[in-house]
Amino acid sequence: MPPREGIYGLLAEFNTPGELVHATEQAHQAGYRRMECYTPYPVEEAAAALRFHKTRVPLLCLLGGIIGLITAFLMQTWISVWSYPLNIAGRPLFSWPAFIIPAYEWTILFAGLSTAFGMFALNGLPQLYHPLFNAPNFRNGATTDKFFLCLEAHDPRFSIIEARSFLERFAPISVVEVKH
């Protein structure tokens, strides 16, 4: 992969979550979609302003669960009926009630694992480098007491001049260009 160059995005710094949420909401209305909020603690309103709640994690969880259920049930069926048939007290080889508990356990296991790892994957983790850490104020503030909104350059709506003047309307502490 060739090294990426140019601007990653514009980073606006705010002192309060209220200002951040307001700016994010306005940016969404202005048509920006590729943007992200960075806060020292979870801010539900920022997530709502980003329209964040619809992620694909629940879908991954459901798919994982269904795959676990089917795998465990078919595996037990295969073992009991074809691979190693055993006559247990004269019961039919395909004794489905006995298969349900392991199938249930596998459902939970697969759903849990696919949720956790799916969440990591959708977050792009593990990630050893992130351009935002090039901004010194981000390094100092993002985990302590500052609230950041980053408009990302790969948004088709993004242009450096317009985005800067847009962000400055909200009187942030600073707006900095972040390099890749």
Place this chain on the structure above:
Amino acid sequence: MSSAHENHGGISTHGHNGPRALPASLNAPSELLAWRTRALMIAAAFALLSLFFAFTHEGRNHILRAYLMGYMTCFNFAGGGLVVLMLQYVTGGKWGLLLRRPLEAMTRTLPLVALMYIPILIPTLGKHLYQWIRYPDAASTNNALAQGLITKEQAITANFKRPMLNPYSMIVEYCIIFAVLLTLMYLLNKWSLNRDADTLRGTELSYERWRTRFENLSGPGILIYVVMLTIGAIVWIKSLDVTWYSSIWGLQFLVAQGYAVLALGILTVILLSRYEPLKTLLRTTEQHDLGKFLFAFVMLNIYLTFAEFLIIWSGNLPDEIPWYLSRIHGGWWTICTLDFVCHWLVPFCLLLSRDLKRSKQKMIWITCFMLFARCVDMFWLIEPNFSDAAGNLHIAGNIGILAYITVPATVIALWAAYYMTQLLERPLVNVNDPHLEEMMEPEHAH
């Protein structure tokens, strides 16, 4: 940080972020009166329909069985309300405060529920339900065996279980169960009013004192309740088949009560949230929490029911499996499947969805459906105990079986009317509780 930053971040009080105001009146809305009239009308209509069944021999038998089902459903609401009320006192949490007054109203129906069992205590009626009332001593049991009216196994187990199952101990058990339950109900309800009237209300001292007091009663109360419920479930329902035994029976009823009571509680608060004060008090956050709790009960319910089945199926012993055989064979497979689908499959699949748990309208539908599922389950538990129905579900020449729709509908509608009367008695929220402040915060407050 530099001083420029500090200047900027002074005041950030956004209007929508402050706590909301508590509604002026916390009393139940007067619309409940209209709902109660409607419930009474439903009860009257179904009572008239039930009268038709009284003219046939089959119908008369079924009326009594169906009445038992209606009684047990109401007991599940009243007793289950009591145990969930105690549960929310020992666990704490906002969901408990939200449901507390509806749960208290459910417990205050216990006197009515106690009265409802009295007809069954009369031996001339009870003997149509219970073999051990029909043949109350060893001599009559052995006589019935000699005449071929009961099987040898029924005779042996009935004689063995005689100390618990006979017309006299039945009355004693009834008195003990309701004495204990009514005492718990009385104390919890009385203290709840005293708590609001506390002169120190709103202070840390008052919160702590009442919390401790309720916890000290509720902790042992839950344990005692489970024992009482187990006795009740065995004598009232399980002993319909005198040969049947299962150690998970009481727990199964307990979980089923949690299932029904949560469904009814959620239904109550959502329906009441169309009007003040619950319009303000019911936030989506708490509704979502209750939905998750309900989901847990859906899961636990199937877990216990299926565990019982799996153990008996694995053991495959001739003295255990007839109970299931008479509930699977001869047409009962449809009811058994319906029970599984309504009781677990549908609520489970639907309650997985986050959006559904947060939607008021959809939760109304799903909780009503779950209450219906409880009735299907109760039908499946009760009717196959009787020799004319065991392994032989039929409607032709057995039109009286439809009493299972009309009679429980009458009983439950009557109970619902009384429940609404009790709801009207008190403000819909307990104000001397620290969680109230949290509930008045706007949603997603940080």
